[in-house]
Amino acid sequence: MRVTLLGAGAWGTALAVHAAKYLPAGDICLWSRSMQQLEEMKRAGRNSAYLPEIDLPVHLQFEDDLETAILRLSEDDLLVIATPMSALAEMVKQVLKIAQHPLNIVWLCKGLEPHTALLPNQVVERENQLHSHGLTHAFGALSGPSFAREVALGMPCALTVASKSPTLCADVQAAFHHGNMRIYASDDLVGVELGGAIKNILAIAAGISDGLDLGLNARAAVLTRGLAEMMRLVKAAGGRPETCMGLTGAGDLILTATGDLSRNRRVGLELAAGKPLTHILGGLGHVAEGVLCAQAVGSLAIRLEVDMPITTMMGEVLSGNVTPHEAVKQLMGRDPKLEV
Ligand SMILES: NC(=O)C1=CN([C@@H]2O[C@H](COP(=O)(O)OP(=O)(O)OC[C@H]3O[C@@H](n4cnc5c(N)ncnc54)[C@H](O)[C@@H]3O)[C@@H](O)[C@H]2O)C=CC1
Ligand SMILES: O=C(CO)COP(=O)(O)O
Numbered sequence: 001m002r003v004t005l006l007g008a009g010a011w012g013t014a015l016a017v018h019a020a021k022y023l024p025a026g027d028i029c030l031w032s033r034s035m036q037q038l039e040e041m042k043r044a045g046r047n048s049a050y051l052p053e054i055d056l057p058v059h060l061q062f063e064d065d066l067e068t069a070i071l072r073l074s075e076d077d078l079l080v081i082a083t084p085m086s087a088l089a090e091m092v093k094q095v096l097k098i099a100q101h102p103l104n105i106v107w108l109c110k111g112l113e114p115h116t117a118l119l120p121n122q123v124v125e126r127e128n129q130l131h132s133h134g135l136t137h138a139f140g141a142l143s144g145p146s147f148a149r150e151v152a153l154g155m156p157c158a159l160t161v162a163s164k165s166p167t168l169c170a171d172v173q174a175a176f177h178h179g180n181m182r183i184y185a186s187d188d189l190v191g192v193e194l195g196g197a198i199k200n201i202l203a204i205a206a207g208i209s210d211g212l213d214l215g216l217n218a219r220a221a222v223l224t225r226g227l228a229e230m231m232r233l234v235k236a237a238g239g240r241p242e243t244c245m246g247l248t249g250a251g252d253l254i255l256t257a258t259g260d261l262s263r264n265r266r267v268g269l270e271l272a273a274g275k276p277l278t279h280i281l282g283g284l285g286h287v288a289e290g291v292l293c294a295q296a297v298g299s300l301a302i303r304l305e306v307d308m309p310i311t312t313m314m315g316e317v318l319s320g321n322v323t324p325h326e327a328v329k330q331l332m333g334r335d336p337k338l339e340v
Contacts, residue, residue, distance in 0.1 A: 001023065001027065001076065001077055001078060001171070001174055001175055002027045002028075002029070002072060002073055002074070002077040002078070003016075003019055003023065003027060003028050003029070003077065003078045003079075003080060003175050004029045004030075004031060004063075004069045004070065004072065004073055004077075004078075004079050004080065005028070005029070005030050005031065005080045005082045006031045006066075006069065006079070006080065006081050006082055006083060006091055006095070007031070007032065007081065007082035007083035007087070007091075008030050008031070008032035008034075008037060008038070008041065008047060008050065008062075008082075009050045009082065009083070009084070009286065009287070010047075010050040010051050010148035010149070010286060011082055011108055011146070011148045012030065012080070012082025012083075012108070013030065013047045013050060013051045013054070013056070013148070013152070014051060014054070014146075014148035014149070014151040014152040015080065015082065015108070015151065015176065016028050016030045016060055017051075017054060017056060017057060017060070017151075017152045018151055018152070018154070018176065018178075018179075018181055019175055019176060019178075020057040020059060020060045021057065021154070021178070021179060022178035022179060023175070025059035026059055026061060028057075028059075028060055028061065029060075029061040029062070029063050029069055029072060030060060030061070030062055030063070031062075031063045031064070031066060031069040032062070032064065033064075034064075035064045037049060038062045038063075038064050041056060041062055042062055045058070049285070050148075050285075050286065051148060051149065051152055053149070054149070054152040054153070066094060066098065067098050070095055070098045070099065070103075071098065071100065073103060074101075075101050075102050075103070075104075076104075076171070077103075077104065077171075078104050078106065078171050078172065078175050079095065079103050079104065079105045079106070080106050080107070080108065080142070081095070081105065081106070081107040081108065081109070082107075082108050083109065084109055084111070084287040084289065084292075085109040085110070085111035085112070085113065085120065085289055085292065085293065086114075086287075086292065087109075088107060088109055088113075088120055088123055088124070089113065089123050089126075089127055092105070092107075092123070092124050092127045092128075093127045093130075093131050096127060096128060096131035096132055096133070096135075096137070097131055099133075099135055099137070101135065102135050102136050102137050102138070103135075103137050103138075104137070104138045104140075104165075104167075104168050104171045104172075105124075105137055105138065105139050105140075106139070106140045106141065106142050106161065106163075106168065106172055107120055107124070107140075107141055107142070108141075108142055108143070109289070110143060110193075110196035110197055110199075110200060110252075110289050111196075111197050111200070111289040111290075111292060111293040111296075112197050112293045112296040112297060112300065113296065114292055114293060114295065114296050115296075116296075117296040117297070117299050117300040117303070119189075119190065119193045119194065119197075119237075120141060120193050121139065121141065121189045121190075121193060124139050125139075138163065138165040138167060138168040138171075139163060139164075139165070139168070140161055140162055140163025140164075140165065140168045140169065140172065140189070141161070141162050141163070141189060141192055141193055141196075142159055142160070142161045142162075142172055142176075142183075143159065143160055143162070143192050143193070143195070143196040143247075143248040143252065144157075144158060144159035144160050144247040144248050144251060144252055145157070145158070145159075145247060145251045145252045145254070145255035145256075146159055146252075146255075147255065147259060147261040147262070149261060150261075151181070154179065154180055155180060156180040156181075157180060157181050157182070158181075158182040158183075158184065158247055158251075159176070159181065159182070159183050159184070159247060160183070160184045160185070160186050160192055160246065160247045160248050161173070161183055161184070161185055161186070162185075162186040162187065162188055162189045162191075162192035162193070162248075163185075163187065163189065164187060164189070166185070166187075169185035169186075170185075172185075173185065184246075184247065186243065186246075186248075188239050188240045188243045189239075190234060190237050190238050190239030191234045191239030191240050191241070191242075191243025191244060191248070191249070192239075192243060192248045194230065194233055194234045194237060194239060195230060195234065195243060195244050195246075195248040195249035195252065195253075196248055196252060197289070197293050197297060198226070198229070198230045198233065198297060198311060199230070199249065199252045199253040199256050199257070200256060200264040200288070200289045200290030200293070201226075201264075201290040201293070201294045201297060201311050201314045201315075202222065202223065202226035202227075202230075202253055202256075202257055202290075202310065202311070202314075203253070203256035203257040203262050203264035203265045203268065203290060204264050204265070204267050204268040204271070204288075204290045204291070204294075204314055204317075204318070205222050205226060205257075205268060205310055205313075205314050206219050206222055206223060206257035206258065206265060206268060207257075207262075207264070207265040207266060207267060207268020207269040207270075207271070207272065208268040208269075208271055208272045208317070208324045208327070208328075209222050209268075209272075209328075210265075210268070210269060210272075211268060211269040211270070211271070211272025211273055211324070212272045212324060212325070212328065214328065219257070219258075222257075222310060223253060223254070223257055225309075225310060226253070226310050226311070227244060227249065227250060227253060228339075228340070229301075229306075229307075229308040229309070229310060229311050230244045230249055230253075231244045231249075232306045232307065232308070233297070233300065233301055233304065233306045233308060234249075236304040236305070236306045237300070237304060263284050263286050263287070263288040264288050264289070264290040264291075266280075266284065266288075267280055267281070267284070267288045267290070267291055271317065271324055272324050277291070277318065277320070290314070291318055294311065294314045294315040294318050295315045295318075295319065297311055297315070298311060298312045298315040309331060309334060310331065313327045313330065313331055314327075
């Protein structure tokens, strides 16, 4: 099976490194919009901008031409969109315009579209309505607890692919379920995608809690009540709340909110230290999706009439309307209620 990954950031590169260990030489192709980055990866055998410590497999193919990267795939192969959420719509549009036969397309991004509050699969469906030229592609999301660095080092990891197409799920398993990576399948795209978006916002909250030295009890409270918010929104949006107890919900929440490799958690820690958000983001060198989708999740919650106090408060902190200290005070000052 051939795999093309679009986007050579930390996660796209790590998955390419993993797959290249198990699929025949030349089957894995990594595309980047940056010719300079590709040249550097070829020359140095490393992705110094996004995954500096990892040696890239020698038989990993690099491609800067999007058409070539897509047209090398047959109907049985797999296309992985590995860009951040902000690039998903444009990326999918370009893919659909280039495709000459049905493709299996899976995306890795975790977030919502900021101005529409659409989930990734809804963004893809919108573009598909406009640009599919009558071809019937299969779509899905691959998500779950997975720091790129650990995956690239070959450490154990379990993920979930969510799709309405069992064939696409099987293709993703054929590509990535090898060695130290397990891939589970689900048909709950809404549950999987909302879990991935909300856990990033909660990781910022956990970072703030830890950065302010509020203690381990406080962090457990943030995560548990945050998980309750996630389950409520998933249910209201038509997903299954129990998906939130799996890898893409609780699993990724535990990882991101407690693991210091998380960019979102780091944003929270640095906000608590009083650094301005623009300064923090400038220093990250990577995307922190929770920052970009907190307002969108808040507006989706309002539209679906779901109470999400922690998530909504993070939107206020990230907008600069409320300080981290004031956010804690307001959340702790809420009226008593049933634990639902
Ligand atoms: N890094 C990780 O451990 C994991 C990341 N993810 C998710 O995967 C997505 C990508 O994350 P990372 O690779 O870590 O991000 P990153 O910040 O390391 O890299 C982003 C990559 O996307 C490219 N890109 C940005 N805008 C683009 C555009 N308009 N067109 C083409 N390429 C574009 C950048 O050039 C860069 O190569 C995010 O949504 C993230 O939440 C999911 C699981 C693990
Ligand atoms: O999604 C991730 C791990 O599953 C990566 O989290 P960060 O984007 O916070 O680093």
